[in-house]
Amino acid sequence: MATIKLDAKVPEGPIGEKWTKYKSSVPLVNPANKRSLEIIVVGTGLAGASAAASLAEMGYKVKTFCFQDSPRRAHSIAAQGGINAAKNYQNDGDSTYRLFYDTIKGGDYRAREGNVHRLAEVSASIIDQCVAQGVPFARDYGGMLRNRSFGGTQVQRTFYAAGQTGQQLLLGAYSALERQIGKGSVINYSRHEMLDVVKIDGKARGIIARNLITGELERHFGHAVLLCTGGYGNVFYLSTNAMGSNVTAAWKAHKQGALFANPCFTQIHPTCIPVSGDHQSKLTLMSESLRNDGRIWVPKQKDDKRAANDIPEEERDYYLERRYPAFGNLVPRDIASRAAKERCDAGYGVGVTKMAVYLDFKSNLINKYGRAEATKLGIENPDLDTLIRLGKEVVKEEYGNLFDMYKQITGEDPYEVPMMIYPAVHYTMGGVWVDYNLMTTVPGLYCLGEANFSDHGANRLGASALMQGLSDGYFVIPYTIGSYLSAEIKTKSISTDHEAFVEAEKATRERIEKLINIKGKQSPESFHKRLGKIMWEKCGMARNEKGLTEAIAEIQALKKEFWSDLRVLGDIDGFNPELDKAGRVADFIELGELMCIDALNRNESCGGHFREEYQEDGGEAMRDDENFMYVAAWEHKGESKWELHKEELKYENIKIAQRNYK
Amino acid sequence: MTINLKVWKQKNAKTSGNLETYKVDQVSPDMSFLEMFDVLNEKLVQENKEPIAFDHDCREGICGMCSMYINGQPHGPLEGVTTCQLHMRTFKDGDTIVVEPWRSAAFPVIKDLVVDRTAFDRIIASGGFVSVNTGNAQDANNLAIGKDKADMAFAAAACIGCGACVAACKNASAMLFVSAKVSQLALLPQGQPERESRALNMVAQMDAEGFGACTNTGACAAECPKEISLDNIARLNREFLGASISSQEV
Numbered sequence: 001m002a003t004i005k006l007d008a009k010v011p012e013g014p015i016g017e018k019w020t021k022y023k024s025s026v027p028l029v030n031p032a033n034k035r036s037l038e039i040i041v042v043g044t045g046l047a048g049a050s051a052a053a054s055l056a057e058m059g060y061k062v063k064t065f066c067f068q069d070s071p072r073r074a075h076s077i078a079a080q081g082g083i084n085a086a087k088n089y090q091n092d093g094d095s096t097y098r099l100f101y102d103t104i105k106g107g108d109y110r111a112r113e114g115n116v117h118r119l120a121e122v123s124a125s126i127i128d129q130c131v132a133q134g135v136p137f138a139r140d141y142g143g144m145l146r147n148r149s150f151g152g153t154q155v156q157r158t159f160y161a162a163g164q165t166g167q168q169l170l171l172g173a174y175s176a177l178e179r180q181i182g183k184g185s186v187i188n189y190s191r192h193e194m195l196d197v198v199k200i201d202g203k204a205r206g207i208i209a210r211n212l213i214t215g216e217l218e219r220h221f222g223h224a225v226l227l228c229t230g231g232y233g234n235v236f237y238l239s240t241n242a243m244g245s246n247v248t249a250a251w252k253a254h255k256q257g258a259l260f261a262n263p264c265f266t267q268i269h270p271t272c273i274p275v276s277g278d279h280q281s282k283l284t285l286m287s288e289s290l291r292n293d294g295r296i297w298v299p300k301q302k303d304d305k306r307a308a309n310d311i312p313e314e315e316r317d318y319y320l321e322r323r324y325p326a327f328g329n330l331v332p333r334d335i336a337s338r339a340a341k342e343r344c345d346a347g348y349g350v351g352v353t354k355m356a357v358y359l360d361f362k363s364n365l366i367n368k369y370g371r372a373e374a375t376k377l378g379i380e381n382p383d384l385d386t387l388i389r390l391g392k393e394v395v396k397e398e399y400g401n402l403f404d405m406y407k408q409i410t411g412e413d414p415y416e417v418p419m420m421i422y423p424a425v426h427y428t429m430g431g432v433w434v435d436y437n438l439m440t441t442v443p444g445l446y447c448l449g450e451a452n453f454s455d456h457g458a459n460r461l462g463a464s465a466l467m468q469g470l471s472d473g474y475f476v477i478p479y480t481i482g483s484y485l486s487a488e489i490k491t492k493s494i495s496t497d498h499e500a501f502v503e504a505e506k507a508t509r510e511r512i513e514k515l516i517n518i519k520g521k522q523s524p525e526s527f528h529k530r531l532g533k534i535m536w537e538k539c540g541m542a543r544n545e546k547g548l549t550e551a552i553a554e555i556q557a558l559k560k561e562f563w564s565d566l567r568v569l570g571d572i573d574g575f576n577p578e579l580d581k582a583g584r585v586a587d588f589i590e591l592g593e594l595m596c597i598d599a600l601n602r603n604e605s606c607g608g609h610f611r612e613e614y615q616e617d618g619g620e621a622m623r624d625d626e627n628f629m630y631v632a633a634w635e636h637k638g639e640s641k642w643e644l645h646k647e648e649l650k651y652e653n654i655k656i657a658q659r660n661y662k
Numbered sequence: 663m664t665i666n667l668k669v670w671k672q673k674n675a676k677t678s679g680n681l682e683t684y685k686v687d688q689v690s691p692d693m694s695f696l697e698m699f700d701v702l703n704e705k706l707v708q709e710n711k712e713p714i715a716f717d718h719d720c721r722e723g724i725c726g727m728c729s730m731y732i733n734g735q736p737h738g739p740l741e742g743v744t745t746c747q748l749h750m751r752t753f754k755d756g757d758t759i760v761v762e763p764w765r766s767a768a769f770p771v772i773k774d775l776v777v778d779r780t781a782f783d784r785i786i787a788s789g790g791f792v793s794v795n796t797g798n799a800q801d802a803n804n805l806a807i808g809k810d811k812a813d814m815a816f817a818a819a820a821c822i823g824c825g826a827c828v829a830a831c832k833n834a835s836a837m838l839f840v841s842a843k844v845s846q847l848a849l850l851p852q853g854q855p856e857r858e859s860r861a862l863n864m865v866a867q868m869d870a871e872g873f874g875a876c877t878n879t880g881a882c883a884a885e886c887p888k889e890i891s892l893d894n895i896a897r898l899n900r901e902f903l904g905a906s907i908s909s910q911e912v
Binding site: 050053054069070071072073077078087089125127128129130133136137138141142143144145161164167171176178181188213242243244277279280281282284285405408411474478567574576577578 | 704725748
């Protein structure tokens with residue numbers, strides 16, 4: 001096999017003109033030819049649904065696949081706080097350049113300039129498109145769209161729909177997709193899981209998918225295959241991801257030759273509901289938008305036993321406001337998470353486990369909202385109860401569902417007592433390596449949304465994931481796929497009787513049979529939990545050489561145990577969630593090893609990747625631009641073997657600096 | 663605490679099912695209802711018994727995947743709460759809980775507590791959208807939408823498509839689900855061009871899927887985990903009637 005040479009294919013020219021020029025010069029496919037070109041889209045979240053709908057509207061023949069019972073259930077649905085766009089509706093100085101700059105800086109200078117600028121450029125069109133679909137964003141009385149602040153920025157550019165922005169955006173994309181399904185331009189396969197990419201003459205030409213109801217393996221041909229399969233945060237077992245979120249599709253692509261980039265760049269979100277016990281199956285996020293109105297604090301006194309409301313103002317340490325006066329509670333996620341861990345490790349944590357900090361709404365509820373409402377209503381000298389009552393009404397409108405969810409899970413009322421929060425795994429910046437066209441290192445195989453690595457560097461800013469998923473799907477892939485498919489117009493549909501399909505199906509079947517026939521003693525779930533524990537402890541919020549080296553050995557041992565003592569009950573030819581889970585855990589185990597290898601290789605701290613050996617005296621992360629300003633793209637070379645390829649990052653439009661939020 | 667469960671077991675769509683009895687010990691009040699199922703399933707695997715199949719995904723009340731009656735009520739006893747957000751502190755030590763899958767001819771059982779809800783997708787595909795291709799949109803703020811209308815549309819759009827409304831209805835009617843989408847788009851200016859055809863087509867598809875008729879008992883809204891209002895059904899009736907009378911189609 002020829003050595004892979006990474007070429008990002010970013011167009012030449014000034015940053016502000018690259019995308020415009022590209023769009024004007026990319027080869028097109030004429031409408032008649034589009035009708036005979038077939039595209040497979042795996043995953044129906046924001047990236048997948050928007051891509052499938054847009055490509056079908058253009059005339060391509062599209063097939064979509066999702067493991068859930070409906071495309072509408074993809075985990076994009078759970079995104080809460082909002083979506084960024086450089087609209088400058090607030091007249092506060094926002095611009096395409098600022099969104100570009102904030103994203104690169106927020107990502108700690110580990111993202112590709114060309115891609116990020118394009119993202120900022122198309123961001124405004126996303127809002128237009130979603131509004132046209134009927135997405136009910138929050139509005140002012142005059143009928144204009146509202147915005148709020150998010151971490152890592154000093155402008156208000158986040159559009160939202162209460163705490164359910166992801167749901168509303170996904171339902172918009174889903175309705176566009178269903179419209180195409182109704183027309184017959186998209187065929188959807190729900191409860192189907194992609195289990196391999198089929199390559200013919202080096203190009204991606206289809207997939208093997210398992211019908212999760214009947215257990216049958218199916219072969220599907222496509223001139224191109226798009227993976228829109230989300231992130232791999234569930235490698236940690238406990239994360240804010242949905243229970244079914246997995247890396248399997250991306251991992252199969254990786255094993256078929258797609259490089260996997262920056263796997264160690266994972267985002268630990270600062271505001272999640274803390275773990276309550278061993279039974280915990282997932283963690284629940286409390287939107288970052290809450291940091292607009294909530295103040296984070298711990299008691300100044302160690303091991304303070306008093307209830308939060310009994311601790312007077314002067315005995316509270318608002319540590320983010322203290323350490324980062326310019327950004328305060330709105331510092332980026334990686335910084336807020338590490339600061340919470342630092343306070344808890346130092347013994348100032350609260351709650352039963354002492355692994356939590358307070359997120360307190362009282363002061364804004366009374367002073368910001370309560371007073372404003374009282375003034376509006378003409379109430380002079382309102383008493384405290386009135387202020388609280390009025391403030392509550394506003395907060396309920398902004399975040400109501402989040403407050404209810406918190407109360408359901410913890411049994412405490414966050415209008416009365418401060419929320420308790422702690423960081424949890426939320427998002428993965430790493431993913432399948434793609435070039436400017438969103439194509440992986442396998443020709444014809446694309447990767448969109450969270451599943452790819454491209455736009456967020458080492459840390460993603462809040463409200464940027466929705467933006468990226470929809471940007472890739474609505475506005476990038478419809479153009480970039482033309483550069484590949486325009487050369488494929490002579491390729492006739494390949495029969496799925498082709499030996500490559502037969503071989504791929506056979507290999508997939510053998511693996512499934514192997515899993516179910518181990519007949520050991522331990523459940524897929526128990527292996528997943530053990531993997532998660534290793535990953536969280538040794539490749540989580542803080543990492544070091546010793547821990548990572550141990551983790552690699554432990555994961556290899558776990559893998560051996562998995563393949564010799566796994567117990568999968570149920571049938572191979574029917575609905576069997578245990579079997580689905582077993583396959584996903586097997587892939588997570590392999591990914592976990594690569595993540596540790598990547599974290600060990602990156603001898604610096606940047607963004608969400610914090611190596612304890614590389615920090616400044618004050619505990620801030622210490623980047624090493626001289627040696628690590630590159631994308632680490634790993635090529636699979638056999639069991640537990642990978643080869644590192646580097647894509648050097650060049651910053652021509654942004655001055656590299658130490659991130660400063662002080 | 664200890665919880666006794668009676669759970670519907672059914673191998674597949676072709677076989678008949680029955681209630682099986684299970685006992686779960688050491689249930690913590692902080693567990694979610696589904697986490698109790700996780701614990702039970704892990705125990706079943708240890709005993710070499712096949713685990714109970716149930717649909718679940720986000721576990722934060724938004725994906726709409728859960729589809730179980732808990733003691734006869736869709737999503738259990740609490741108002742405005744999905745199964746995954748129901749916690750065991752709601753129950754008492756020694757309680758017996760009966761768990762069954764959605765019961766509706768239009769939602770056939772796939773296995774145990776898992777049902778097929780693709781009928782909902784087909785209803786949306788018949789008209790639950792605004793026909794606007796990517797790239798056709800004007801600037802988002804060119805369209806002023808009053809806050810009241812925007813808020814009402816949002817409240818209707820909060821539907822998670824779980825099917826509890828159908829499960830709660832003695833006729834297994836899907837009117838609340840259909841009305842939520844019709845309302846959302848009828849309230850917004852973007853939805854106006856297709857307003858009539860949308861109401862007519864979605865109702866036609868709902869009927870074709872085999873959902874029952876609406877007799878306005880309100881059970882759907884009472885059990886809806888997202889508290890979708892019955893007002894939406896009134897609006898759907900008005901939309902449907904208006905469209906039937908004024909439709910340009912002859």
